[in-house]
Amino acid sequence: MIHIASEFEGAARVGLLQIDGVRVQESSEELKTMLNDLADEFARKYKAQQPGEIPMVKQIRAIFHRAGLDPTRYRPSSESLLRRAVKGKGLYFINSVVDLVNYFSLKTLWPMGLYDADRLKPPITWRVGREGETYTGIGRDQLNLAHFPLLVDQEGPFGSPISDSMRTRVTNESTRILWITFAPPRTTIPLPEFAETMMRFNAGVMKSSIEL
Numbered sequence: 001m002i003h004i005a006s007e008f009e010g011a012a013r014v015g016l017l018q019i020d021g022v023r024v025q026e027s028s029e030e031l032k033t034m035l036n037d038l039a040d041e042f043a044r045k046y047k048a049q050q051p052g053e054i055p056m057v058k059q060i061r062a063i064f065h066r067a068g069l070d071p072t073r074y075r076p077s078s079e080s081l082l083r084r085a086v087k088g089k090g091l092y093f094i095n096s097v098v099d100l101v102n103y104f105s106l107k108t109l110w111p112m113g114l115y116d117a118d119r120l121k122p123p124i125t126w127r128v129g130r131e132g133e134t135y136t137g138i139g140r141d142q143l144n145l146a147h148f149p150l151l152v153d154q155e156g157p158f159g160s161p162i163s164d165s166m167r168t169r170v171t172n173e174s175t176r177i178l179w180i181t182f183a184p185p186r187t188t189i190p191l192p193e194f195a196e197t198m199m200r201f202n203a204g205v206m207k208s209s210i211e212l
Contacts, residue, residue, distance in 0.1 A: 001210055002180075005127035008149070011066045014126065014212045015181040015189035018117060022204035024172045027099045031201055035093070035103050039085040042106065046086050051079055056109040059184040063161065067128045069147040074162050076111040096202050097170050101179060104194060110183045111161030113151065115168040117176035121154035129157065137163035151180070177204075 001016055027035075051057050052072070057079055064071035075083070081102060084091060091106070093099055098114060105112040129145035135157050137143045143163065151159035158168045161182050170177055179198070183189050188211075195206045 001122065001208065002124045002126060002151075002212065004212060005125060007128050008063075008066060008126055010185055012063050013183040013185055013187045013189060015183065015191050015194075016208065016210045016212075017179040017181075017191055017195055017198075018177070018207040018209075019179070019195060019198055019202075019204040020117075020176045020207050022097060022175060022177055022198070022202045024095050024097050024170060024174050024202065027093050027096045028201065031096060031099055031103070032093060035091045035099060035106075038103060038106055039091050042082060042085045043088060046082065051082060051086075054082075054109070056184070057082070060109065060111060060161075060182070062184075063149055063182060067147050067149045069149070074148070076161050077163065078105045078109045078111045078161075081106045082109060095170070095172060097174070097177060097198070100198055100201055104197075108181075108183070110181055110189075112182070113159040113161070113164050113180040114170050115159060115164065115178045115180070116170050116174040117178045118174070119168045120158065120178060123153070125152045126150070127152060129160075133157050135165040135167065138166055138169050139163070149182075176207075 060076045061071040101112050101114045129148035129150040131146045133145040148160045150157050158165045191209045
């Protein structure tokens with residue numbers, strides 16, 4: 001389902017989940033409480049630490065160094081969530097699928113991408129972004145993707161552990177999702193837990209589960 005380019009071989013553990021038949025809606029009060037409680041917990045836990053001193057943050061930043069990108073300029077999405085929590089800004093609510101992925105991204109401190117599978121054109125490659133490649137990021141302006149750790153399909157770049165593209169974002173009309181996790185090497189990614197929790201909050205059926 002995904003080809004890892006030679007420059008990223010051994011740089012990360014990559015987990016992929018495809019779940020079909022999901023119902024995307026406003027997050028339930030239970031899910032919102034889970035997110036808020038986790039943000040409060042991490043705000044207390046990490047308020048006295050600089051993010052760069054946290055071992056898991058260091059390991060994820062190493063993936064960016066492999067691509068030749070400064071992770072203090074373009075931060076991993078998981079680190080951005082942590083910084084919001086520590087600053088007491090709380091986590092924003094988007095929808096029941098995105099919010100659940102953000103919950104696990106903050107909990108593990110691993111960047112995760114979420115995509116509408118019907119908007120993807122496989123095969124997918126994970127490689128370093130090239131000069132001249134761009135896309136409009138979710139909640140961002142046009143991003144210059146040179147040296148980004150980049151996910152690319154037949155139509156071009158669509159995702160990154162920094163910010164995903166508007167082209168493949170999950171909306172209330174989405175019914176098939178691809179969830180990609182980037183974790184440190186030799187990590188066991190709890191894909192069964194991810195899938196079970198996604199289906200508990202959003203229904204659906206797991207179609208595939210792969211760790212690379």
